[in-house]
Amino acid sequence: MILVTGATGHVGGELVRRLAAAAHPVRAMTRRPAEARFPAGVETVYGDADDPASLDAAFAGAEAAFLMSAQGVGTAPGPTHDLALAAAAARAGLRRLVKLSVLDGGAGSDVIARWHAEAEAAVTDPSRDWTWTLLRPGRFMSNALQWAGQIRAGDEVSVPFADRPAASIDPADVAEIAALALTTDEHAGAAYELSGPESLTPADELAVLGKTLDRDLHLRPVPDDAARTGMTRYGFPPEVVDAIMQRTLESDRGAEVLATVEKVLGRRPRTFTEWAGAHVSAFGG
Numbered sequence: 527m528i529l530v531t532g533a534t535g536h537v538g539g540e541l542v543r544r545l546a547a548a549a550h551p552v553r554a555m556t557r558r559p560a561e562a563r564f565p566a567g568v569e570t571v572y573g574d575a576d577d578p579a580s581l582d583a584a585f586a587g588a589e590a591a592f593l594m595s596a597q598g599v600g601t602a603p604g605p606t607h608d609l610a611l612a613a614a615a616a617r618a619g620l621r622r623l624v625k626l627s628v629l630d631g632g633a634g635s636d637v638i639a640r641w642h643a644e645a646e647a648a649v650t651d652p653s654r655d656w657t658w659t660l661l662r663p664g665r666f667m668s669n670a671l672q673w674a675g676q677i678r679a680g681d682e683v684s685v686p687f688a689d690r691p692a693a694s695i696d697p698a699d700v701a702e703i704a705a706l707a708l709t710t711d712e713h714a715g716a717a718y719e720l721s722g723p724e725s726l727t728p729a730d731e732l733a734v735l736g737k738t739l740d741r742d743l744h745l746r747p748v749p750d751d752a753a754r755t756g757m758t759r760y761g762f763p764p765e766v767v768d769a770i771m772q773r774t775l776e777s778d779r780g781a782e783v784l785a786t787v788e789k790v791l792g793r794r795p796r797t798f799t800e801w802a803g804a805h806v807s808a809f810g811g
């Protein structure tokens with residue numbers, strides 16, 4: 527049995543569909559089993575990373591698991607959800623873990639790096655009996671869904687950091703690699719830094735969406751200080767806001783096109799144009 531956490535999310539949802547289509551036994555974890563819709567044959571289980579007892583029930587009898595956490599950096603002193611998931615995997619005797627992390631994992635010294643270093647260490651802990659694979663993607667193409675409400679409502683779209691490029695990746699590609707790592711031995715011990723096939727700014731991505739939807743979309747840039755204020759108002763701690771601003775404005779690391787997806791999957795990663803074409807309905811298209 528393969529347990530998928532974050533099964534209603536962008537990566538987890540694609541992963542559940544892919545594993546089920548290949549007839550692997552899959553258990554999909556969600557906090558809202560009554561509302562979630564999974565393909566026929568998928569077992570649905572309640573699980574909340576804030577509730578260790580629910581995790582014991584979710585992990586029981588699984589041999590492999592896809593682990594992700596939606597816990598925001600700085601919302602707790604450390605990544606308690608990642609640690610709770612790894613602890614549950616240990617109690618249940620899992621043999622194989624695939625963890626969704628972030629580009630560069632815990633490299634660096636800021637609050638974001640420290641958080642992800644601790645989260646990854648819970649999985650790569652050499653005293654554990656499982657094999658592990660780390661997936662470290664950069665920006666997701668699905669982040670463009672943040673614009674969906676504005677695009678459905680009109681032609682003007684407010685976009686922060688509109689000129690900062692990233693080689694964003696389709697979550698479906700991340701899921702495809704996760705499926706391989708969960709079902710074969712070849713990816714044990716690998717930490718895959720992942721990107722999409724081209725470096726685009728959010729402005730470029732909005733232009734692709736306009737073309738895909740046949741709409742004349744206008745970008746309204748959000749000044750950097752307004753983006754900072756927005757994150758603070760949203761509840762991000764000051765040191766997290768500082769780290770996000772520094773990473774976004776002063777590093778081009780996420781803009782680099784990496785060869786990993788092509789090496790692992792034997793094909794080029796999906797483009798933003800392809801992602802947009804597959805998600806037009808979310809934008810009212």
Ligand SMILES: NC(=O)c1ccc[n+]([C@@H]2O[C@H](COP(=O)([O-])OP(=O)(O)OC[C@H]3O[C@@H](n4cnc5c(N)ncnc54)[C@H](OP(=O)(O)O)[C@@H]3O)[C@@H](O)[C@H]2O)c1
Pocket residue numbers: 531532533534535536537538555556557558562573574575576594595596597626627628629663664665666669697
């Ligand atoms: N977005 C990016 O650009 C980017 C880039 C690199 C890495 N990442 C990483 O990717 C992950 C996000 O993946 P995604 O986009 O696939 O997720 P997502 O679409 O944002 O979905 C969040 C998932 O988290 C689950 N969840 C939320 N709170 C939970 C809790 N307390 N216990 C258990 N599950 C909980 C939700 O499940 P239910 O609501 O059904 O319970 C949902 O399936 C994050 O770890 C992020 O660091 C994101």
